[in-house]
Amino acid sequence: xxxxxxxxxxxxxxxxxxxxxKIKPTHLLxxxxxxxxxxxxxxxxLIEKDMMNEKKVDKNKYYIITDKGLKFISEFxxxxxxxxxxxx
Amino acid sequence: MVTIVMSxxxxxxxxxxxxxxxxxxxxLVAYFGFKIYDxxxxxxxxxxxxxxxxxxxxxxIKVITNLSIYFQYNKLKLSLxxxxxxxxxxxxxKIIEIQLIYxxxxxxxxxxxLLGLILLLSTVLRVSDKRILSIFIVFSIIAAFFSYYYYxxxxxxxxxxxxYIFLYFYENYSIKKLKSARYLTISFFLLLISQLVxxxxxxxxxxxxFGEVTQLVGFLVLLYYYFTxxxx
Numbered sequence: 001x002x003x004x005x006x007x008x009x010x011x012x013x014x015x016x017x018x019x020x021x022k023i024k025p026t027h028l029l030x031x032x033x034x035x036x037x038x039x040x041x042x043x044x045x046l047i048e049k050d051m052m053n054e055k056k057v058d059k060n061k062y063y064i065i066t067d068k069g070l071k072f073i074s075e076f077x078x079x080x081x082x083x084x085x086x087x088x
Numbered sequence: 089m090v091t092i093v094m095s096x097x098x099x100x101x102x103x104x105x106x107x108x109x110x111x112x113x114x115x116l117v118a119y120f121g122f123k124i125y126d127x128x129x130x131x132x133x134x135x136x137x138x139x140x141x142x143x144x145x146x147x148x149i150k151v152i153t154n155l156s157i158y159f160q161y162n163k164l165k166l167s168l169x170x171x172x173x174x175x176x177x178x179x180x181x182k183i184i185e186i187q188l189i190y191x192x193x194x195x196x197x198x199x200x201x202l203l204g205l206i207l208l209l210s211t212v213l214r215v216s217d218k219r220i221l222s223i224f225i226v227f228s229i230i231a232a233f234f235s236y237y238y239y240x241x242x243x244x245x246x247x248x249x250x251x252y253i254f255l256y257f258y259e260n261y262s263i264k265k266l267k268s269a270r271y272l273t274i275s276f277f278l279l280l281i282s283q284l285v286x287x288x289x290x291x292x293x294x295x296x297x298f299g300e301v302t303q304l305v306g307f308l309v310l311l312y313y314y315f316t317x318x319x320x
Binding site (some may be wrong): 006075076078079081082083084085086087088 | 128136318
């Protein structure tokens, strides 16, 4: 089934959260199931909205989830439960 | 003669308290629906929120109407007791005042309650065609307001609408097996039973108490549902 925008954002943020809050770009590309171009568009948007950050550790690039990103995941869970319980 | 109050004497006021609980529950679910709409920006959440808001408003109007009737009724009883001093036109105007409050208040209550149920049912059944929805609303309203037995017609229509909402929630629960879906199904089952019970008030006014208690329990289960979903 085709995912909508907030589902994709949730998948990206949840992928980072599941890796203890930081993930390498290659892992994120694999986990988010998006094209390289699309993933970069989403990352740029999420960084701009302060839901994730970029950090360099020993020449490696990592994406880190912020508190706002964690809050998004929590709100998404509520929305999903509401949607599924109502069968919407 | 018009029967204005279905509630037995000892239960008057308690029923309004029950309905305040229902009103608060519906307001909380409506607020949550609007919050989800804000987050997801999808119309279906807004419609669900509006349906609960309409039901909340219907209870607010019913509570105000009932309390006004009880208050006016007590005033009328006092003037009858202090008696012969009262003149006939004063008593007649009081009765007309009570009837006017009843007709206006209950008209608004029935309209908003049915509107809420229709909006909810049309959302879960995905009725997106506005023409079908408007026919649905118009026929329900005509049947509930302009029929001779409007009290019974209103509760029969509510029962039918709640039956289809309950059936949908039950089927949804059977597939997903979610705890939250189970609470929602139980809640709407109890609301369905309460509307069914209200139809039989004609046999005994104590039946009204049973209907009100069942409705209260239904809304308390809905309140529990709200807390489980919103506090995750």
